[in-house]
Amino acid sequence: xxxTTFGTASRDRENRFTQAIEWLARNPIAFxxxxxxxxxxxxxxxxxxxxxxANLFDILRASVVxxxxxxxxxxxxxxxxxxxxxxxxxxxxxxxxxxxxxxxxPDLGILxxxxxxxxxxxxxxxxxxxxVNWLKAPALIVTIGTQYAFRGIVxxxxxTSLFMNIPVSMxxxxxxxxxxxxxxxxxxxxxxAYVLILVVAACVTWVILNRTLIGRAxxxxxxxxxxxxxxxxxxxxxxxxxxxxxxxxxxxAGILHVSANRLANPFDLAGSELxxxxxxxxxxxxxxxxxxxxxxxxxxxxxITLVNNVLVLVGIPSTWQTAILGGFILFAGxxxxxxEKK
Amino acid sequence: MSSKFYDGQLGFLALVNAVVIxxxxxxxxxxxxxxxxxxxxxxxxxxxGLLALGVMLAMAAGRGGIDLSGIALANLSGVIAFxxxxxxxxxxxxxMLYCWVFAAIxxxxxxxxxxxxxxxxxxxxxxxIIATLGTQMLFTxxxxxxxxxxxxxxxxxxxxxxxxxxxxxxxxxxxxLFLGIAFALAIVLRYTKYGMRLFLLGSNDVAARYAGIPVRxxxxxxxxxxxxxxxxAGIIIAARTSSVKWDYGTSYVMVAILIAVMAGVRPExxxxxxxxxxxxxxxxxxMSSLFxxxxxxxxxRDCAWGLLLLLFxxxxxxxxxxxxxxxxxxxxxxx
Numbered sequence: 001x002x003x004t005t006f007g008t009a010s011r012d013r014e015n016r017f018t019q020a021i022e023w024l025a026r027n028p029i030a031f032x033x034x035x036x037x038x039x040x041x042x043x044x045x046x047x048x049x050x051x052x053x054a055n056l057f058d059i060l061r062a063s064v065v066x067x068x069x070x071x072x073x074x075x076x077x078x079x080x081x082x083x084x085x086x087x088x089x090x091x092x093x094x095x096x097x098x099x100x101x102x103x104x105x106p107d108l109g110i111l112x113x114x115x116x117x118x119x120x121x122x123x124x125x126x127x128x129x130x131x132v133n134w135l136k137a138p139a140l141i142v143t144i145g146t147q148y149a150f151r152g153i154v155x156x157x158x159x160t161s162l163f164m165n166i167p168v169s170m171x172x173x174x175x176x177x178x179x180x181x182x183x184x185x186x187x188x189x190x191x192x193a194y195v196l197i198l199v200v201a202a203c204v205t206w207v208i209l210n211r212t213l214i215g216r217a218x219x220x221x222x223x224x225x226x227x228x229x230x231x232x233x234x235x236x237x238x239x240x241x242x243x244x245x246x247x248x249x250x251x252x253a254g255i256l257h258v259s260a261n262r263l264a265n266p267f268d269l270a271g272s273e274l275x276x277x278x279x280x281x282x283x284x285x286x287x288x289x290x291x292x293x294x295x296x297x298x299x300x301x302x303x304i305t306l307v308n309n310v311l312v313l314v315g316i317p318s319t320w321q322t323a324i325l326g327g328f329i330l331f332a333g334x335x336x337x338x339x340e341k342k
Numbered sequence: 343m344s345s346k347f348y349d350g351q352l353g354f355l356a357l358v359n360a361v362v363i364x365x366x367x368x369x370x371x372x373x374x375x376x377x378x379x380x381x382x383x384x385x386x387x388x389x390x391g392l393l394a395l396g397v398m399l400a401m402a403a404g405r406g407g408i409d410l411s412g413i414a415l416a417n418l419s420g421v422i423a424f425x426x427x428x429x430x431x432x433x434x435x436x437x438m439l440y441c442w443v444f445a446a447i448x449x450x451x452x453x454x455x456x457x458x459x460x461x462x463x464x465x466x467x468x469x470x471i472i473a474t475l476g477t478q479m480l481f482t483x484x485x486x487x488x489x490x491x492x493x494x495x496x497x498x499x500x501x502x503x504x505x506x507x508x509x510x511x512x513x514x515x516x517x518x519l520f521l522g523i524a525f526a527l528a529i530v531l532r533y534t535k536y537g538m539r540l541f542l543l544g545s546n547d548v549a550a551r552y553a554g555i556p557v558r559x560x561x562x563x564x565x566x567x568x569x570x571x572x573x574x575a576g577i578i579i580a581a582r583t584s585s586v587k588w589d590y591g592t593s594y595v596m597v598a599i600l601i602a603v604m605a606g607v608r609p610e611x612x613x614x615x616x617x618x619x620x621x622x623x624x625x626x627x628x629m630s631s632l633f634x635x636x637x638x639x640x641x642x643r644d645c646a647w648g649l650l651l652l653l654f655x656x657x658x659x660x661x662x663x664x665x666x667x668x669x670x671x672x673x674x675x676x677x
Contacts (some may be wrong), residue, residue, distance in 0.1 A: 135655040138609050144596050145651035152645020287472045319491050325481025329476035333468045
């Protein structure tokens with residue numbers, strides 16, 4: 001009698017566990033949410049000064065450039081490719097556009113500058129897309145090539161020195177704030193207006209992926225390219241679109257980066273690739289394509305920024321950040337692969 | 343030459359080498375091919391070549407195989423060996439013993455790191471990109487954490503220094519080691535069951551599974567070997583620069599892929615030859631040294647590597663065999 005009850009109880013528990021796993025597999029977005037809650041609770045418990053609006057503002061501000069990159073990576077990933085040249089595109093675009101504007105049109109408004117950034121990024125992205133189509137090689141390898149080419153072009157032919165006399169309009173744009181509050185140490189913390197650009201970009205990406213034909217095509221091509229082709233989706237065109245879109249977002253991100261930091265440095269942003277890819281993967285996008293949501297990606301970005309910003313608060317030296325991010329990627333990869341198999 | 347050994351890719355790569363040497367004679371002069379400069383190129387090519395062989399193995403195994411963690415593991419194995427070796431031997435009292443201990447620890451770390459990759463890819467079923475991307479960050483991160491972000495000086499340890507810099511009969515020892523490893527790997531890939539299975543697996547993993555090939559164990563072994571090769575590269579780097587640091591050779595991930603692609607290794611899997619990788623690494627090193635002699639900036643070099651990678655991806659799409667008999671049709675199972 002006791003044995004049977006015990007047996008049912010443990011089987012119940014097992015069932016509940018499998019159910020929880022299955023539920024998580026259906027709702028990958030819960031994964032970053034759980035991790036974010038975990039990090040917040042642990043950090044908040046160890047160091048109560050974590051619970052301030054100022055910290056939230058910092059995290060939001062630091063998420064903008066990474067978030068724009070991540071939306072681009074998500075779109076390419078959904079179509080089945082991996083793109084790693086976005087940081088180089090952003091560096092190329094931000095430095096050349098800023099230099100051009102400073103030298104030839106110092107009074108240009110922020111809107112034309114953003115448009116120029118977006119256009120430049122789109123061109124670079126189109127190049128990526130055409131190369132991926134034409135070379136028929138894995139997108140990762142192609143974009144590793146263009147990553148170095150773009151970076152080499154800006155550093156060899158455009159310039160290597162940083163300059164701080166950025167156009168007035170860009171400087172002013174970086175200083176527009178939505179809200180200003182004073183934190184516990186009497187230090188003013190601002191929520192800059194360019195955070196809204198990320199919000200808009202996220203909404204646009206969501207609409208494209210979920211409410212348009214091209215969005216359907218992207219997921220179809222990412223899931224099973226041969227079948228998508230037979231269904232009449234034009235795979236090369238979809239590829240071209242996703243890479244151009246990612247390039248456009250990278251171009252805008254570059255301009256925002258200059259506005260926010262009030263200087264143009266061609267060496268910036270290189271090396272940020274892995275954290276962005278980590279964010280997208282943590283957000284539940286499958287590296288093999290055909291899956292991934294905007295919400296998950298944004299949460300992934302928040303999680304990465306959170307880890308980058310708050311580890312110092314609990315006494316983990318910043319030198320261990322990369323290792324922890326690597327652990328997170330492997331954990332997420334393992335988790336999603338194992339749940340997929342069931 | 344028997345057609346089994348010679349193929350178009352090999353001839354093409356030899357041609358690239360010859361062209362670079364001739365060009366450098368015009369651009370730089372005879373000092374480029376002098377003994378000293380050749381020897382210094384030979385030590386540098388060993389690091390790159392070993393990493394590229396690891397990439398080749400991962401690519402040949404198929405399923406989107408790639409090893410992005412090579413240089414990170416090389417640096418990590420150097421860093422851990424630097425920290426642990428003094429426990430067993432002191433560099434001043436017993437330099438020879440110190441070097442052997444250093445090498446042994448490095449290789450153990452390399453095998454363990456490779457085994458992590460292999461477990462993730464083979465047994466857990468992770469995509470190689472995500473697995474090696476994660477371990478790349480993990481290895482780099484642990485190396486940063488252990489060193490606090492700064493370079494660690496080994497100081498002058500005669501046997502270690504000789505290993506990298508002292509030529510025996512004109513050939514640097516590290517280069518000889520690289521050639522030895524490459525030769526052994528070539529033999530393994532061509533004449534053993536493992537080699538045959540690897541290329542079958544890379545050509546078609548479903549067929550390989552039905553043919554009874556232990557697919558999981560194959561991935562495990564392959565990535566473990568790649569990790570071991572990376573750790574040997576780590577030893578050479580430590581010996582050559584007399585220091586270990588976490589961010590040595592940040593562009594090596596890309597350069598190793600470039601060498602493999604140039605060597606005709608197919609990123610889709612199923613094909614790759616060791617000798618082509620060796621010659622392709624030499625060609626790349628010659629070009630790199632040429633840029634140095636011409637005082638071109640590192641940035642220009644990065645740019646050139648990127649364009650070269652794209653160029654060779656393009657070249658592998660154009661079938662010139664009809665006109666020049668450059669590339670023989672791809673056959674799986676050739677090492």
